[in-house]
Amino acid sequence: MVKSKIDVKVVLLGWSSVGKTCIVQRLMYNQFGDTSTTIGGAFSSKRVSVGDVDVLLGIWDTAGTERYQAVNRSYYRRANAAIVCYDLTNYESWDKVKFWIDELTTNEPDIEIYIIGTKLDLVKDNTEPRAVPIEKVRELAERYRAHTFETSSKTGENIPELFQTIAENFCKKYPQGIVTSNGSKNNSSVNLQDNNNNGNKKASSGCC
Template sequence: MATIDCKVVLLGSPSVGKTCLLERYLHGQFSNNTQATIAGSFAAKKEVLQNVSVVLGCWDTAGSERYASISRMYYRNARAAIVCFDLTDRSTYENARHWVSELLAEEQDCKVYFCGTKLDLVVDKPDLRQVDKKRAQELAHDLQTDYFETSSKTGENIEPLFKKIAKDYSVWESNDVCSRLNVNDSIKIHQSSWKNDPRVRREGESGCCIR
């Protein structure tokens, strides 16, 4: 079974729950006392699909403006990004476009996934919801991204989010390999046709290349 690596970055405003999201995914744990991330932290987990293992190398980045220049360093070579916002804080959702723009300015080929966090809070108390699900889905559609609403406390939709990333990347990587092979085959075919073309001047012959 082949193994491929996929770099994933978690982005979003401070206190939206990026670290809790990653802790739940990696260790199945939740804590209300998570400390703010400084610069960035790294962890990895393997997702086994039918014919390939995808190692998701996840970078949890700081959302604070003071660490912005450092956080942007982690965007390099990222193939997936989870842009998080708090379902109980509209301002974090309004910043989503900013995070996407900043990311794609550094890494154009990175696929974005929107993640509304703290779903358990709005399930228990619907009045706390400040981000309408339909509107968030429409934004995701406009930006050609996927949208998940998650709860780090209950674990809801966290496994599906990361498994979707692994599946998408495995397909992307497979298509990329096929594309490179097709390009190489095309070059070989073209070179073969070029060498056999009677109009092409052979080595040592005089005259113009194309008669």
């Protein structure tokens, strides 16, 4: 039996150095290490299965610095899911989460939002204290009907589960994909291929 295929556009947003690129690196290559700071956006794609559906996740990793905020709007346009990241050990990174959620809900009201706490290994190992209370995260998630995960790119904890959940939730919401006004199925604004294409420049190493 031939599997049906669905394309899903995913964008990662969040403050600089929260570990967005490390999430993608762990997902794509099952690796962890120093990464370059993203300038603009970098594209990757990952195939996952949901029952008899072959889901191709087109993943855009975006820059976290404020000067690229206007550029990032072009990457989340027509996205199906947004991963909004913050560092569990850095409260300043949490302050940017609501900014991005407000941006998303204003410009892409149908987008599924995933609020992701990164660097869980530092909290579990007592290397760094938890700076963002769980209650604050739950309150914001309930307000915007967002999903929440806590992840570690170092150990890989919850990263495969995050992207599998994104695929499963999309298939539940759009079991036949998104049908455009001309009757064709088209739920992505990018040409998705199974690859990792860092077409935009990257600066020197950053932190995961």
